[in-house]
Amino acid sequence: MGEIKTIGVLTSGGDSPGMNAAIRAVVRTSLYHNLNVVGVMRGYEGLIAGELVPMNRKSVSNIIGRGGTILKTTRSAAFRTPEGRMAAFENIQKFKIDALVVIGGEGTFTGANVFSQEYGLPVLGLPGTIDNDLIGTDYTIGYDTAINNVISAVDKIRDTAESHARVFIIEVMGRDSGLIALRSGIGSGAEAILIPESETDIEELFRRLEESRTYKSSRIIMVAEGRHAGGLEVSEKIKERFPKYDVRLSILGHIQRGGSPTCMDRVLASRLGVAAVDALLAGHKGEMVGVVNNAIHFTPFHNAIKHISEINPNLLRIVDILSL
Known part of the structure; x- marks a missing residue:
């Protein structure tokens, strides 16, 4: 891929509070860098169907405090197939999208990883899931809410x-x-x-x-x-x-x-959205953008999608002590 002039953004999988704040950050940071932005409706399913819309400042006005996602979301069985991903890439080319930001969780990043490798498209992910179970970030968007x-x-x-x-x-x-x-x-x-x-x-x-x-x-x-x-x-x-x-x-x-995202989720989503666009322009691809020890951190998709299976033993000890 050559110079990035247009960035696409989508939300996929389960919705989480703060997704709209992340969309807003991606759109406004792209405009700040004089890039075009295209929103993909209904996640990968919409990418396959060609449900793409140009976005501007007005598109994301007053959404930072709204729950859910203005781009809608779904889970796509078709995107798991080579034929589905090929149809998605044809729309990437049709709308002249040079890079993609996907907001979601494990399933979203699994699809993004395969898609990016197949077609060489720069793709970065933002962790949008209430479960907070992705490797490579202290907190995911929506968990605090x-x-x-x-x-x-x-x-x-x-x-x-x-x-x-x-x-x-x-x-x-x-x-x-x-x-x-x-x-x-x-x-x-x-x-x-x-x-x-x-x-x-x-x-x-x-x-x-x-x-x-x-x-x-x-x-x-x-x-x-x-x-x-x-x-x-x-x-x-x-x-x-x-x-x-x-x-x-x-x-x-x-x-x-549901409900309005907390301040923590709004700030987290904003930081990650800005970082994603900056990182794409710096040449990053195939990674999830997270925050570790209050610093922006990049984790390859294949590592990020591994579930956190170990619980902090100190938290379990706190439960034992305070439940007396």
């Missing part, structure tokens, strides 16, 4: 739990990662946190519930959805062991993804 959404919901649930002396099982998102459950559980004062990365001694959980019966009027147990059968399994086991307990299950679901 998601855990704050959880804490806000649990604080309200605890009011009811206190009033009725109930045990609440709170199931949060995290099919392969327990980071949402872990941090929001600590932040909301959960008595126990069950995550896929750490084996749970169910008998130890029962012991804690029994001991806390005399001095706690409510108990909150946080469960990541990827932990076996999730919250339903845990609630059924507790009901079976303690039939007199008033046990309730609350599955927070997609409420975690």
Whole structure:
């Protein structure tokens, strides 16, 4: 590829709060460098279908505080095929796009990695996922908002739990990662946190519930959805062991993804969007742009898509200490 004159930007996979702030940063930084910008609607599916629109300053006005993504998003089975990627590249050529910024998670970067290698197109990725489970960045866009959404919901649930002396099982998102459950559980004062990365001694959980019966009027147990059968399994086991307990299950679901992004997510998305355009102009390609120790960091796609499987043991120790 030669000189970069036009940059394309898309969002793919699950939406996350802060994606719009990232889009805004990519568009405005491109314009700052006198580049053209093309927005791709509906992710890779839209790239295949030719749903591309020119973008300008007005396109991204007043979107920094909006959740979701103005470019829409979807998961594309067609992009996993050589024929689908060929159709996508034909549209890249048709719209004279010289480089691409993709905002998403593991699936997004997997597709970007193959696409970039097949056609030599400079592609950089911004980590947009609420799970915070990508290698190469301390935080992903949307994670801070998601855990704050959880804490806000649990604080309200605890009011009811206190009033009725109930045990609440709170199931949060995290099919392969327990980071949402872990941090929001600590932040909301959960008595126990069950995550896929750490084996749970169910008998130890029962012991804690029994001991806390005399001095706690409510108990909150946080469960990541990827932990076996999730919250339903845990609630059924507790009901079976303690039939007199008033046990309730609350599955927070997609409420975690929605709403206005926090300041942290807006700033993170803005930093990464600016860095992505600057990096493309400097010759970077095939990498995810992240922040490590408060500095911009570049990680090859094939490394970034590896899930974080080890949890900070200090966080697990904090759970044990503060759940007494």
